[in-house]
Amino acid sequence: MSAKRKSARLPSDCSTARSAESVRAAIYARVSTTDQTCEMQLRELRDYCQRRGWEIAGEYVDTGWSGVKASRPQLDQLMKDARQRRFDAVLVWKLDRWGRSLIQSLQSVQELASMGARFVAITQNIDTDETNPMSRFMLHIFGAFAEFEREMIRERTVAGVRAARAKGKKLGRPKRVFRRDEVARLRGGS
Numbered sequence: 001m002s003a004k005r006k007s008a009r010l011p012s013d014c015s016t017a018r019s020a021e022s023v024r025a026a027i028y029a030r031v032s033t034t035d036q037t038c039e040m041q042l043r044e045l046r047d048y049c050q051r052r053g054w055e056i057a058g059e060y061v062d063t064g065w066s067g068v069k070a071s072r073p074q075l076d077q078l079m080k081d082a083r084q085r086r087f088d089a090v091l092v093w094k095l096d097r098w099g100r101s102l103i104q105s106l107q108s109v110q111e112l113a114s115m116g117a118r119f120v121a122i123t124q125n126i127d128t129d130e131t132n133p134m135s136r137f138m139l140h141i142f143g144a145f146a147e148f149e150r151e152m153i154r155e156r157t158v159a160g161v162r163a164a165r166a167k168g169k170k171l172g173r174p175k176r177v178f179r180r181d182e183v184a185r186l187r188g189g190s
Contacts, residue, residue, distance in 0.1 A: 024057040025049050026087040026117075028078055030097045034064040041093040048091060048122045057087040067100035068150060070108075079108065082115050095121045096146035105146070 027045045029038035038061050049056050058081060060074035078090065090112055092098045098121070099105035109119045109128060119128045164171060 023052070023054040023089055024087040025054045025089045025091050025120075026057050026078055026081065027059045028061075028075065028090060028092050028098065029059070030062040030065060030067060030072070030075075032064070032066050036063070038063065041097065044093055045091050045122065054089070057081075067096060067098070067146070070099075070101070070104045075108075079111070082112055082117050085115065085117075087117060089118045089120055091120045091122060093121070094123050095126060096149070100146050100150040102144050102147040 027042065027049070029041040029045065031038055042059065042061070046056065048054075058078070060078040062072040062074045065072040065075075081087065082090070095105065098119075099108065112119050113128055120126065161171060
């Protein structure tokens with residue numbers, strides 16, 4: 001192999017050696033509804049840490065929270081712990097689990113970087129380690145896709161509601177009618 005080729009591979013070799021160091025990782029998982037579970041995300045994130053010999057410094061799980069919301073209980077706690085430098089990296093299964101707003105996602109990832117914590121989306125090969133500028137570029141692209149996907153879902157929902165109303169369908173909860181005679185009958189008073 002030529003010297004030129006070896007030097008071209010040097011950065012990835014360095015990042016591999018660097019990742020073998022002791023890294024304290026925070027794991028973040030999120031689902032949008034309470035009938036969903038984060039178990040698959042958590043299992044894969046734990047496996048990722050185990051394969052690299054990284055210590056799991058904490059698990060932060062938001063269940064029933066939209067990725068559009070900038071403030072979520074466990075995300076807020078994670079950012080608070082990041083400010084106290086309790087971990088070196090934040091791991092998510094996929095970027096859209098971190099957030100669906102491009103600006104909010106990028107701002108929070110930049111805030112992590114300013115505190116010395118790298119951001120890793122394990123299924124998308126995004127790692128904001130300083131030795132990986134292409135990954136930071138991909139972070140922006142995937143963030144834009146996540147926001148675009150959210151907007152497409154919202155657009156389809158609004159169109160579906162409009163179509164249902166045009167067909168005369170009543171939307172929302174059914175009206176409740178208080179029946180005094182039924183209450184009296186059930187109480188045995190009438």
